[in-house]
Amino acid sequence: MSRPVRRAPARATPVVLLAVLLIASTWVFGGAPAVAASGSPSPSASALDTDLPVSVSIQRVMPTVLRPGDDLTVSVTLRNTGSAGIADPTVALRINRLRPTTRAELSSWIDRSSGVVGVRLTTVHPGALAPGAQLNVDLTVPASAIGLNNVSSGWGPRGLSVDVTDDGGDRAGTARTFALWLPDGTVPQARVSVLLPLTGPARTPTVAGGANAGATPGATGASTSGATAGATPQPSPSGTASTPSSVAVAPSAAEQAALERLTTAGGRLRAVLDLARSSPDLGLAVDPALVADAQVSGAHARAWASDLGTALSGRETFALPWSDPDLATVAHGNGADLLRTAQQLSSDVGIGGQTARTDVLWAGPGAVDTSTLGLARTVGAAAVVVGPQSLQSVGGVATTARADVKTATGTMTALVPDDVLTSLLTDPESVEPGSTAATAVQRTLAELALLTRTGSSEPRDVLVAPSRDWSPDPTTAQAVLAALSSSPWSRLEPVSTALGNPDDRSKRAPLPASASAPDELAPATVQALATARTTTRAFASITQEPDTLLAGVDDEALTPLSVAWRSSPGDRDALAARLVQAIDDRRSGLSLAPVSNLNVISASVPYRFAVRNGLPVPVTVRVAVHPRKSCLGAATSDAVTVSAGAEASVPVVLHAAANCEVIVDAQVTDLAGQPVGTGAQFTARVAPTVENVGTAVVGALLAIGLVLGIVRTVRRGQSARRGARRTSEDEAPPLPPLGGDVSPGRPS
Missing domain, CATH: 2.60.40.10 (Immunoglobulins)
Structure with missing residues (x-):
């Protein structure tokens, strides 16, 4: 007889084991299971709704980092953007006690694509919300009700959700962010470097057809009061006045107007500088040409230049090549000598007498290629800051800021900013629609927590580097930077720290050998500028006063190469043609x-x-x-x-x-x-x-005959008839009297 087959337990065992593992992992890493409380309405896990009638803005999460024993308070602002009032809205705070393990899971929580809802912690009924009305609501949860496990390995982000339902229990509004859980005070720290660029508007030297030649983009509507003519030489890093032969020419009226607008209160350059002054740990990458122009422009620009000089003291500072040339344009135009010239000018002039490194370059917008990195190695640069879209990690693996790239001229170091962290500083709305300063801080720390937990046991280097045209929102930017410096799992470090640490060899997306952008300056124009400059400098060898003849020539050759001109390629091309002619005209005369x-x-x-x-x-x-x-x-x-x-x-x-x-x-x-x-x-x-030839010949022969005759006469000596007298005058017989002998007897 055959034995009966018992099939039911075999089907039930995997399900039971899976449930046990899920519950165990939930309690180890976060506390109670993330299920909705019974009897409470649960919003559906659909994609983020944009047409809900109530706008929910999270204004504060306190404390920023939650520890055992801390109560949690989330402050929100509700605004009824619909046409109907809500008599009794319900505001619920939920938490997902499962810790995310990848950065992608952070995004899926925010956009609700994960399908996870979370468990309700508290509910508030703030009262009626009329159309257009606004309510401020605080949701406070006591420490005992938060339900997160105190296991030290469970530190990191947890999802928070604020959901609003209307009188009928339908979702009316929602907002999401993160709580940061730290059961133990000892956690690894990521090394975060922040590098802020200070570059000016497109430059238009007055030599290019007069004081108003060229159109500086965005240069309208600003005052130029207080502008002066001629730049005062600034101290070089060694402390002595620097007056190189080819330093800046005076900025045009249009450029001075643009500088006034950018350096006044609320302007980009003023806002970035004020942000940098809030923390000495923030690095600055400065174009010395911008500082030179600001020092001879309007009152606001001059005040900004003075404040910058003070802010640079004791701060890590990088001097960009003069006029901030577009590295890709220079590389594709074979203009290495122009880039060397720009580096030398920055080194000669300096920035307000402060010591600055000149061996770190900053690539222009867009993806970088290996030819651009190869150019940087050719001119002796130590590293190139590239855009966050270049050299991204493959497969979601966390990478360090440093990446060593092989080029045709050798291996070059690239510094790669973290895309998400940089965006959270500069434009948090692009990461989280509806973001506030509070949610930007919570997301920043959540991203850093996962960066720190992922990868090797060594501290990870992270770079945050905004784009050149960033105009910071002071509230959000200061909040994010303060969080970076005070977070338990991050600390601010100089950029040189990331440069000094090795590449972690993580797999990254490859770079193209050469990739030109349509708004780059044409290679032929780059060569025309280089040729005009080289020829004019060689021409100056004819004078003992070459500095007078060459004053501003390098500045003119470098101006059209500026990254700032990418926004106005037509005006840039016209300016380049005028400047080539202006440089050539120096040799006319x-x-x-x-x-x-x-x-x-x-x-x-x-x-x-x-x-x-x-x-x-x-x-x-x-x-x-x-x-x-x-x-x-x-x-x-x-x-x-x-x-x-x-x-x-x-x-x-x-x-x-x-x-x-x-x-x-x-x-x-x-x-x-x-x-x-x-x-x-x-x-x-x-x-x-x-005749002329014959006369010359006869004359020559006569001269020769005369000489020969004289020689012959001398060499012949004296004959008996022409001999020399050998007796004295007393012994000589007397001469007969004149007219004959008069002796007696002889006829006279």
């Missing part, structure tokens, strides 16, 4: 006076060329003459110095070798023979005739 056609009838003839100097500096040059045929030759002139605004005559000897008619090119050159001015062209008719 040296010329030769026009030369008439010449008749050269001698074998050698000097000719004087007139060199005109229209430059503001004296120059030392030569005149080089190049006949296009060999029948005429010419030597290069001696060096001659021509005063500023003057004219000098320079002789050049022309040598005729044969009869011809030849086109001659004359050019002003530097001492090395490179052309430096406008030349002249003329026609020379060369006719060294036969």
Whole structure:
């Protein structure tokens, strides 16, 4: 006989085991099971409703971090945005005692996509809520009723929900946030670095077609009272005044107006600086060109620059390359020399006399590519701050702020901001619709708790870095930053700390080799700026006063590269064309006076060329003459110095070798023979005739004969008839009398 089969227990056992495990895990990690209390209406776990008649704003969660023995108070504001009143609304506070284990679960709790409702802790009936009316409600839960387990490993976030139902028990409004539970005071801490950018509006130097040339985006409607002309040299990091030859030119009126608007109360630059002054632990990345422009602009801008100098004392500060160039634009335009120039200018000028690092760069908006990181390595940078959308973790694994990336020029360090934490500081509405300062703080600490719990046992480095155009909401930003510095599981650290720690080698999304954005400056324009600058600097070798000739040239070449110009590419392209022309015009002014056609009838003839100097500096040059045929030759002139605004005559000897008619090119050159001015062209008719040549030959022969005759005479000596006298004058016979012998007897 076969034994009977007992099937029922086999089906029941897995269900029982699952239920036991669920209940056990619930009590270990959070307390009582998260089920709705009997008899109370439970909102459905649908997606976040946006058309409910009651707006619920969570204004306060006290305490921010909940510990055993603490009562929990959640303060909310109810506003009836519907057309009908609610006679007796019910406000319920619920908690999900299960601790989230991933950052994705935090999002699913907020948007209600998880399907979890939570257990009711307390209920309040605040009274009638008429259309358009507002009620402030406090929901307080005693510590004994919270029901979270005191196991030390259970620390972290728990979901909180405030639900409003109308007279019929239907949901009328809802809001969600988190409680932060800490049963034990000893928990690991994440190292959080905050880096705030201080960059200005698009710059428009006055040299580009006048004081109002160019249109600075957003520069209308601001006062420019108190603006002054000319920048006062600021102390360099060494403490001495810095006056490099190519520092800033004066900002245009449009740029000064924009700076006034940005530095007045409520302006972006003023708000960021005031936020930074609230904590010395916040790092600043500053464009020194912005500070230089502010120091010579209106009253608000000058006051802002002064306050910035005070705020930098004792703070970690990074000096961005001059004028904040767009790294991607420079990389795609092969403009490494321009970036080196920008770095050197920032190093030379400094920021208000304070010491600042210049080896950390900041990429422009959008995704970064390996060519951009390769450029940073080429110019000797230690790291590049990239956008939070680049180098994101794969598979939801938590990563550190530092990422080492292989490029064509070697490995480069990228600093990657945390996308969610940065958004909670700058725009919490993008993370949690309907967010308040209180919910931004609770979500920030919830995210940090899971970052700290996930991954290795080593402290994790986290970077928070807002975008350049961020204009902070003071209330929310100060609340979030205060939470970062006081949280049990995070502490503020300098950015250099993250730089000094190794990459955790987590898997990240790869970067493209090259990816150009449509609003970048064209590579050909980058090269035109670089060529104009290089040529002009070489040209300056002809003067002993190169600083005068080159003043502002580097600033002009760098201005169109600024990240700020991404918002107005059309105006930027026009400005770049004007600046290339302005840089080229610095080499205009040296010329030769026009030369008439010449008749050269001698074998050698000097000719004087007139060199005109229209430059503001004296120059030392030569005149080089190049006949296009060999029948005429010419030597290069001696060096001659021509005063500023003057004219000098320079002789050049022309040598005729044969009869011809030849086109001659004359050019002003530097001492090395490179052309430096406008030349002249003329026609020379060369006719060294036969007679002239014969005369020269006969003359030469006669001269030779004369010399030979003299030599021959000397060498022949004296004959008997031309001998030298050998007796004295007394012994010589007397000469006969003049006219004959007069002796007696001889006829006279």
